[in-house]
Amino acid sequence: MGSFDIERIRQDFPILHQQVNGKPLVYLDNAATTQKPVAVLDAVNRYYREINSNVHRGAHRLSDLATREFEAARDTVQRFINAPHSHEIIWTRGTTESINLVAQAFGRNSFRPGDEILISAMEHHSNIVPWQILAQQTGAQLKVIPVHADAELDMEAFSRLLSERTRLVSVVHVSNALGTVNPVREIVRQAHEVGARVLLDGAQATPHWNVDVQTLDCDFYAFSGHKVFGPTGIGVLYGRTELLEQMAPYQAGGEMIEKVSFSGTTYNTLPYKFEAGTPHIAGAIGLAAAIDYLAQFDREQLLAHEQRLLEATLERAGADPQIQLIGRARDRASVFSFLLEGAHPNDVGTLLDQQGIAVRTGHHCAMPIMDQFNIPGTVRASFAFYNTLDEVERLFAGLEKCKTFLL
Numbered sequence: 001m002g003s004f005d006i007e008r009i010r011q012d013f014p015i016l017h018q019q020v021n022g023k024p025l026v027y028l029d030n031a032a033t034t035q036k037p038v039a040v041l042d043a044v045n046r047y048y049r050e051i052n053s054n055v056h057r058g059a060h061r062l063s064d065l066a067t068r069e070f071e072a073a074r075d076t077v078q079r080f081i082n083a084p085h086s087h088e089i090i091w092t093r094g095t096t097e098s099i100n101l102v103a104q105a106f107g108r109n110s111f112r113p114g115d116e117i118l119i120s121a122m123e124h125h126s127n128i129v130p131w132q133i134l135a136q137q138t139g140a141q142l143k144v145i146p147v148h149a150d151a152e153l154d155m156e157a158f159s160r161l162l163s164e165r166t167r168l169v170s171v172v173h174v175s176n177a178l179g180t181v182n183p184v185r186e187i188v189r190q191a192h193e194v195g196a197r198v199l200l201d202g203a204q205a206t207p208h209w210n211v212d213v214q215t216l217d218c219d220f221y222a223f224s225g226h227k228v229f230g231p232t233g234i235g236v237l238y239g240r241t242e243l244l245e246q247m248a249p250y251q252a253g254g255e256m257i258e259k260v261s262f263s264g265t266t267y268n269t270l271p272y273k274f275e276a277g278t279p280h281i282a283g284a285i286g287l288a289a290a291i292d293y294l295a296q297f298d299r300e301q302l303l304a305h306e307q308r309l310l311e312a313t314l315e316r317a318g319a320d321p322q323i324q325l326i327g328r329a330r331d332r333a334s335v336f337s338f339l340l341e342g343a344h345p346n347d348v349g350t351l352l353d354q355q356g357i358a359v360r361t362g363h364h365c366a367m368p369i370m371d372q373f374n375i376p377g378t379v380r381a382s383f384a385f386y387n388t389l390d391e392v393e394r395l396f397a398g399l400e401k402c403k404t405f406l407l
């Protein structure tokens with residue numbers, strides 16, 4: 001695509017063209033989930049209308065077609081994140097399941113008392129609780145990298161916390177609550193120096209730019225289809241072959257076995273060892289359609305547009321003494337987390353909704369970092385490339401209206 005044609009792009013997303021509470025919808029909750037282009041809706045619809053069948057089992061035409069598309073989708077994801085091998089792409093339900101898979105299949109059998117797991121203070125609950133459970137199960141200790149008041153990771157503390165006891169570092173690539181983009185390459189480099197493995201939570205990175213797991217050199221990478229313009233209920237875990245090979249199965253059942261008898265069972269090869277049961281076939285095909293949809297764009301151009309929206313937002317917010325910005329990292333994604341002084345975030349959210357403006361309010365499943373900032377939660381507006389400067393204006397006009405009711 002030569003020039004960036006926002007109106008044309010918006011035509012690809014039917015859901016955006018509706019009235020909510022009598023006003024044109026302004027959808028600014030993209031960090032929670034993104035909207036789906038027609039290409040994704042059509043791919044899912046076509047799958048169910050034309051080839052729906054179970055994969056890897058039937059010796060019939062439709063099953064063969066479904067299997068091919070399902071496996072082609074895996075190849076599409078492999079190229080999307082530049083994984084060396086297609087068998088390193090494990091289908092999951094989303095980021096949450098991908099992290100739980102690593103905790104249980106990688107950590108549970110190999111971590112011992114005295115081992116350490118390092119996460120950061122800005123993690124989503126899905127990158128906290130699985131490690132707390134694993135720590136209880138194995139006796140390993142969970143340690144937390146602190147976050148500075150400006151919402152950047154304390155990299156000096158990180159270096160100090162790293163030791164030969166560190167088995168795994170699991171950190172968020174981009175924070176959903178603060179927008180902070182973490183220096184993940186440096187984190188991986190330092191972690192590898194002490195022999196630790198690294199899992200990156202890419203739920204909020206993949207919607208904004210092309211991730212390259214080989215450049216990042218991470219050991220595991222997790223993301224969700226629904227945040228990258230694909231369907232809900234499908235997600236991805238990338239893992240290095242050598243680690244996935246060593247890992248025990250995550251769940252047991254059909255597809256993950258090679259041979260079952262009552263005297264013992266042998267497991268299937270990668271990636272199927274980790275994919276027990278009938279998978280979300282339509283979801284995988286829909287996610288591949290989303291990735292193909294994105295491929296027509298120069299993603300740097302889309303990111304530049306999002307950053308313009310963020311800059312315009314921060315400029316407006318900076319000029320308003322009643323707006324308290326939460327998260328001031330220098331490198332940040334298009335997330336605007338804030339408080340309207342004197343107003344509860346939920347009330348702001350409700351009043352914005354009445355004006356057709358969808359934002360998220362609350363702790364954003366990141367209660368520890370909210371505690372650190374001593375706040376119960378924030379109002380969060382998060383942008384995707386289909387948002388417009390006009391919508392930024394609508395948000396601030398909406399906030400002016402909130403003030404007349406709440407302050």
Ligand code: 7TS
Pocket residue numbers: 031032033093094095096097124126127172174175176177201203204224360364365
């Ligand atoms: N990690 C991060 C950084 C996230 O932002 C989310 C979801 C998850 C993990 C979990 O992803 P899931 O697809 O498995 O649910 N974040 C949000 C949010 O910010 N608002 O709603 C969901």
